Amino acid sequence: MAKNRRKLGEILYKSGLIGKEALIDAIKSSQQKNKRIGETLIELGLVSEDNISKAIAHQFGLEFVDLDRQSISKDTLNLIPEEVVQKYGVLPLSKANGKLRLIISDPLDLDMLDMLRFRLNSEIECCIASPTKIRAFIDRSIDNVRSSIDATAAELAQEGHTIEEEIRKAEEAEGDDEGPIIRLVNMIIDEAVRMKASDIHIEPMTDRVRVRYRVDGVCAERDNIPKHMQASVLARLKILAGMDISERRIPQDGRIQREIDGRKVDFRVSALPGYHGESTVLRILEPESINIGIQALGLGDEDNKKFLKIIKRPNGIFLVTGPTGSGKSTTLYSALKELNKPDKKIITAEDPVEYNVAGINQCQVKEDIELTFAKILRAMLRQAPNVILVGEIRDGEVADIAIQAALTGHLVFSTLHTNDACSAITRLIDMGVKPFLVASSIQAIMAQRLVRRICPNCKIVDEHPDPHYLRLLNIGPDDVKKNPVYKGAGCNKCHNLGYKGRQGIFEILEMNTELRELAFARAPASELRKAARAAGMRTLLEDGREKIFKGITTPEEVSKHSQAEGLVLD
Numbered sequence: 001m002a003k004n005r006r007k008l009g010e011i012l013y014k015s016g017l018i019g020k021e022a023l024i025d026a027i028k029s030s031q032q033k034n035k036r037i038g039e040t041l042i043e044l045g046l047v048s049e050d051n052i053s054k055a056i057a058h059q060f061g062l063e064f065v066d067l068d069r070q071s072i073s074k075d076t077l078n079l080i081p082e083e084v085v086q087k088y089g090v091l092p093l094s095k096a097n098g099k100l101r102l103i104i105s106d107p108l109d110l111d112m113l114d115m116l117r118f119r120l121n122s123e124i125e126c127c128i129a130s131p132t133k134i135r136a137f138i139d140r141s142i143d144n145v146r147s148s149i150d151a152t153a154a155e156l157a158q159e160g161h162t163i164e165e166e167i168r169k170a171e172e173a174e175g176d177d178e179g180p181i182i183r184l185v186n187m188i189i190d191e192a193v194r195m196k197a198s199d200i201h202i203e204p205m206t207d208r209v210r211v212r213y214r215v216d217g218v219c220a221e222r223d224n225i226p227k228h229m230q231a232s233v234l235a236r237l238k239i240l241a242g243m244d245i246s247e248r249r250i251p252q253d254g255r256i257q258r259e260i261d262g263r264k265v266d267f268r269v270s271a272l273p274g275y276h277g278e279s280t281v282l283r284i285l286e287p288e289s290i291n292i293g294i295q296a297l298g299l300g301d302e303d304n305k306k307f308l309k310i311i312k313r314p315n316g317i318f319l320v321t322g323p324t325g326s327g328k329s330t331t332l333y334s335a336l337k338e339l340n341k342p343d344k345k346i347i348t349a350e351d352p353v354e355y356n357v358a359g360i361n362q363c364q365v366k367e368d369i370e371l372t373f374a375k376i377l378r379a380m381l382r383q384a385p386n387v388i389l390v391g392e393i394r395d396g397e398v399a400d401i402a403i404q405a406a407l408t409g410h411l412v413f414s415t416l417h418t419n420d421a422c423s424a425i426t427r428l429i430d431m432g433v434k435p436f437l438v439a440s441s442i443q444a445i446m447a448q449r450l451v452r453r454i455c456p457n458c459k460i461v462d463e464h465p466d467p468h469y470l471r472l473l474n475i476g477p478d479d480v481k482k483n484p485v486y487k488g489a490g491c492n493k494c495h496n497l498g499y500k501g502r503q504g505i506f507e508i509l510e511m512n513t514e515l516r517e518l519a520f521a522r523a524p525a526s527e528l529r530k531a532a533r534a535a536g537m538r539t540l541l542e543d544g545r546e547k548i549f550k551g552i553t554t555p556e557e558v559s560k561h562s563q564a565e566g567l568v569l570d
Contacts, residue, residue, distance in 0.1 A: 011055045049130040057128035060107045067133040099123045105131035181232045193260045204277030216452050241269035285354050294334050298503035311335045316443030317406045321418045327450050328415045348389035349376040377401045390414040396432035406441040421445040421509035422528040425519050439519040445509045449561035450502045451553045455494035462487040469555035474564035483549035505544045
């Protein structure tokens with residue numbers, strides 16, 4: 001294929017963009033300076049950078065993207081880490097079926113492409129844009145994200161104190177006084193809580209320590225701490241979390257409890273050794289998040305009735321599936337809260353115990369003393385509980401004990417990491433659980449994801465919704481005419497993001513005779529899904545579409561989590 005590729009100069013000449021004599025002179029100049037012909041043509045002012053990029057796209061049979069006309073949303077930009085965008089000068093365009101469409105400027109930089117495939121763990125389809133426009137777009141977009149988070153921080157700053165000021169004071173102290181570092185760490189934690197972030201990421205890099213907050217599921221850079229303050233900041237976090245400050249070789253976990261604005265907030269802290277230092281993440285656990293009630297989860301009327309009926313059954317297993325951060329714990333705690341009455345004994349086995357709930361017996365898994373899920377589960381069955389919560393079914397042993405508990409008259413709640421509800425059945429069988437036990441013990445499985453809600457303050461009808469996302473969700477022009485699609489215009493309350501808060505999309509598979517027979521026969525997930533849909537199961541995609549037409553969320557948000565089968569983004 002490479003032998004048949006036309007030369008760049010030939011493409012430009014045949015396109016009428018450069019004369020023959022000028023091209024010959026440019027070729028001689030590029031050979032003398034040991035530069036590429038494209039670079040030389042731009043330097044000499046003979047061809048514009050955009051035209052060079054178009055010619056390169058033509059040369060390699062790739063799509064050219066004009067970034068002056070192409071819009072890339074904040075969510076699309078977040079398909080790859082900001083660090084990758086900044087370091088390699090690339091932009092994500094879309095992702096579907098494991099393939100990432102990436103805007104690059106140089107298709108001959110094979111080392112970079114190999115590095116990106118490895119780093120992003122994805123197949124890459126390249127598009128071409130001019131390097132200057134890519135860099136300008138990156139600078140513009142990153143600045144917009146920072147300005148929105150800075151606007152929030154400015155609102156939250158009290159008595160004129162800001163993180164920037166605390167960093168400056170800590171630098172001026174030059175390590176002689178712990179006070180500035182303590183104030184800096186406290187301010188980072190307090191500000192993140194007030195911004196309703198779910199996580200704080202403190203990430204050492206080559207020349208700085210990056211601070212990011214995850215708000216509504218999206219990471220945004222807050223600030224950079226000078227590299228020489230890294231050891232002090234990480235040591236302070238370890239002291240707060242009860243970790244060993246001298247241990248930097250192995251991962252550590254800890255907890256912090258802090259009173260902020262009159263309420264106690266827990267933080268689950270994880271420190272992971274890395275090349276440039278220990279990456280530290282604080283998961284923010286607010287007790288209010290588990291007191292939202294079942295109604296506020298976002299279940300539709302039919303699914304809500306089904307959910308309440310399932311959790312009030314006397315026995316069987318109810319599984320909630322989804323990736324990390326999809327709200328599984330909130331859903332299960334909401335179910336336990338509904339069942340938490342004086343006549344019911346509820347015991348949980350968790351790793352770790354995230355929220356303390358009055359009236360429930362909660363057990364913490366401690367692998368270092370061999371107090372595993374399996375051991376706790378066996379012991380709790382001797383406590384005569386009515387309801388059991390197993391934090392996660394991780395292996396066949398835990399699955400077997402949970403199923404035996406369900407078959408002996410207990411109602412068992414647990415979570416599993418699968419993409420959809422039907423895959424949970426095949427996953428349990430793959431773990432080694434006998435198919436007849438799976439078929440007889442499971443009452444229902446619920447898959448869920450979290451999507452960002454449109455800001456109610458600036459919600460408007462989207463007159464021109466992106467056809468790519470509509471096609472991914474199998475939404476046609478007639479559907480949009482009957483049911484308008486909404487978006488957030490951006491306002492002060494949502495800091496011009498157009499989104500505020502999150503809500504779940506769900507699919508509930510309730511077992512029936514046909515599904516039990518299919519599970520017993522080891523039927524694949526596709527057959528189980530077909531039977532479940534025939535029995536009335538509404539999929540994640542269908543629930544997401546309904547929430548789009550109700551003006552709760554956008555097609556772009558739903559398409560990140562569920563897409564119509566067989567459709568690929570163009």
